[in-house]
Amino acid sequence: MHVLSVNVARLSTNPDPLAQSSVTGIDKRPVDDAVLVRPPGHTQSDASGLIGDHIGNPRLHGKPDQAVYAYAREDLDSWETQLGVTLANGMFGENLTTVGVDLTQTRIGERWRIGNGPLLLEVSAPRTPCRTFASFLDRPRWIKTFTDAGVPGAYFRVLSPGQVRAGDGITIEYRPDHDVTIGLVFQARMKNAALAPELLKADALSAEMKNFARQRIT
Numbered sequence: 278m279h280v281l282s283v284n285v286a287r288l289s290t291n292p293d294p295l296a297q298s299s300v301t302g303i304d305k306r307p308v309d310d311a312v313l314v315r316p317p318g319h320t321q322s323d324a325s326g327l328i329g330d331h332i333g334n335p336r337l338h339g340k341p342d343q344a345v346y347a348y349a350r351e352d353l354d355s356w357e358t359q360l361g362v363t364l365a366n367g368m369f370g371e372n373l374t375t376v377g378v379d380l381t382q383t384r385i386g387e388r389w390r391i392g393n394g395p396l397l398l399e400v401s402a403p404r405t406p407c408r409t410f411a412s413f414l415d416r417p418r419w420i421k422t423f424t425d426a427g428v429p430g431a432y433f434r435v436l437s438p439g440q441v442r443a444g445d446g447i448t449i450e451y452r453p454d455h456d457v458t459i460g461l462v463f464q465a466r467m468k469n470a471a472l473a474p475e476l477l478k479a480d481a482l483s484a485e486m487k488n489f490a491r492q493r494i495t
Contacts, residue, residue, distance in 0.1 A: 278377035278447040280391065281350050282307040284367030285330040288321075293412035301333035303413050305367035307374075307443065314396055315438035317344050326435050327372050333409075341434050342401045342483035347373040348430035349380050355428075360416075370410065371430060378447060380431045381460040386481030388436065388451040396439030397450070402483035403429040403463040429463045432483065455479055462486055 284305035291301040302325070313328040317339055324335035326344030348371035353364045366374040387400040406429075411419035423429070457479035465472035466489060473493035476482055482490070 278375070278449075280373050280441060280443060280445045280447065281376045282366040282374045282443050283312050283327075283441055284308070284372055284374065285312065285325075285327055286367075286370075288331045288333060291333060291409055291412070292415075293408045296334075296409055296412075297337070298334035301409050301413070302331040302338075303333070303370040303409055305330070305370055305372065307366050309443070311440040311442040313438070314345060314391075314398075314435055314441055316341055316435045325372070326433075327441075330372060337407070342485065343432045344435045345373060345398055345433040346371050346404060346430060347375050347380060347433065348404075349378065349428075350374050350376050352380070352428045352430070356426075368414075369430065370413075373441070375447065381428050381458065381463075383431055383459050384453055384455065385457045385459070385462065385476075385479035386451075386453040386455075387449060389433070390448040390450050391439070391441050392445035394439040395437045396441055397435075397437035398433035399436050399481055400431050400459065401434045401481060402432045402486050403459045403466070404432060405429070405463070405466060424467045427460060427463060429459065431459045434483075453479070453481070457482070465490070 286302040286305040288300040317326045324332035324339030332339035348369045389398045406420045406423040455478040473490040476490040
């Protein structure tokens with residue numbers, strides 16, 4: 278298991294004319310140098326966990342529970358076959374393109390050591406698709422297509438800051454004993470709200486997803 282590429286973005290014009298923000302950081306590109314990862318802030322300039330990356334709309338994206346977004350190269354390869362297009366690393370807006378790990382089956386609260394340094398990340402939530410994502414890929418029905426596939430990738434919070442670069446190994450240092458996976462949270466949020474009570478078994482679930490689950494059981 279390792280990081281195939283580290284991807285960061287500069288702000289660019291949002292391709293969705295109806296978006297709440299006129300700029301977006303979804304277009305992420307691989308970088309060769311090591312990148313510092315630390316807990317982010319709440320403004321457009323520091324909402325990403327990666328120094329040098331940018332978030333267009335910090336109200337909806339970034340901040341501590343969504344500091345780092347990872348997507349598996351294996352899932353990108355599957356999408357390439359399904360869509361008949363080439364998808365470069367970072368094309369789904371991910372900061373880390375991974376190899377050798379099934380992100381959909383990762384558990385909320387799972388902790389990843391990246392490389393041999395101090396960087397420690399904790400799985401917090403799945404990605405949910407938005408209009409900007411669909412517009413960036415130029416696929417009007419993309420939200421439904423992405424939802425039906427059920428391979429959303431994973432968001433992480435930063436427990437211990439450090440550097441990451443392409444080629445760094447991934448070590449799972451802790452895996453909780455509940456069965457609340459990225460795939461389960463995504464299904465509950467996007468397709469089957471009856472699953473919501475199960476999500477609260479995971480203490481490390483993002484605040485946004487906890488609020489969603491509580492609203493569905495009150």
